[in-house]
Amino acid sequence: DIQMTQSPSSLSASVGDRVTITCRASQGIRNDLGWYQQKPGKAPKRLIYAASSLQSGVPSRFSGSGSGTEFTLTISSLQPEDFATYYCLQHNSYLWTFGQGTKVEIK
Amino acid sequence: EVQLVESGGGLVQPGGSLRLSCAASGFTFSSYWMHWVRQAPGKGLVWVSRINSDGSSTSYADSVKGRFTISRDNAKNTLYLQMNSLRAEDTAVYYCPLLYGAFDIWGQGTMVTVSS
Numbered sequence: 710d711i712q713m714t715q716s717p718s719s720l721s722a723s724v725g726d727r728v729t730i731t732c733r734a735s736q737g738i739r740n741d742l743g744w745y746q747q748k749p750g751k752a753p754k755r756l757i758y759a760a761s762s763l764q765s766g767v768p769s770r771f772s773g774s775g776s777g778t779e780f781t782l783t784i785s786s787l788q789p790e791d792f793a794t795y796y797c798l799q800h801n802s803y804l805w806t807f808g809q810g811t812k813v814e815i816k
Numbered sequence: 817e818v819q820l821v822e823s824g825g826g827l828v829q830p831g832g833s834l835r836l837s838c839a840a841s842g843f844t845f846s847s848y849w850m851h852w853v854r855q856a857p858g859k860g861l862v863w864v865s866r867i868n869s870d871g872s873s874t875s876y877a878d879s880v881k882g883r884f885t886i887s888r889d890n891a892k893n894t895l896y897l898q899m900n901s902l903r904a905e906d907t908a909v910y911y912c913p914l915l916y917g918a919f920d921i922w923g924q925g926t927m928v929t930v931s932s
Binding site: 710752754755794798800803804807 | 863866877911924
């Protein structure tokens with residue numbers, strides 16, 4: 710099974726900060742990775758698909774990069790509505806796996 | 817409007833069974849693989865299972881393999897998750913997302929509580 714190691718597990722940041730979250734796959738997954746945002750009590754919402762493609766309707770301050778085993782989600786200028794938990798999801802194998810999540814909190 | 821509505825959750829005793837349903841509308845259900853994803857209270861997202869478009873191929877996370885069965889009825893536009901031998905650690909909100917290409921559609925989820 711492919712394991713996804715996401716870091717950090719949490720971070721504190723201020724409005725306007727640049728934020729970077731990383732996911733590492735236990736084996737190569739090409740670009741078969743998405744990034745999700747989840748707010749309390751709500752279903753997840755995809756931000757990025759195919760590692761670097763922006764989901765329709767998602768602000769351009771979100772971006773994704775990487776291929777193979779190392780992937781990054783970047784928020785270029787954190788906004789108040791971005792405080793949430795973020796997950797990566799690999800779909801390269803028959804068994805999909807989420808990262809453990811990164812909670813982005815207000816500093 | 818593309819919509820997914822999960823139902824069938826509730827309180828069940830350890831060792832018991834429950835069948836979840838997911839009613840799909842607004843898209844050609846029979847064309848897409850479907851998934852179940854769960855989230856225990858205060859915990860992260862966990863992928864549970866997936867089924868291909870005609871129901872002939874399925875996959876399961878190790879934590880549910882042998883206990884859960886995913887199935888679908890394309891004539892009824894409905895996805896199912898039969899859950900047997902339930903454990904306390906199966907307590908979670910269960911979602912049936914459509915995750916394919918540009919599609920990223922989630923329902924509101926249905927809560928399953930396993931407790932005596």
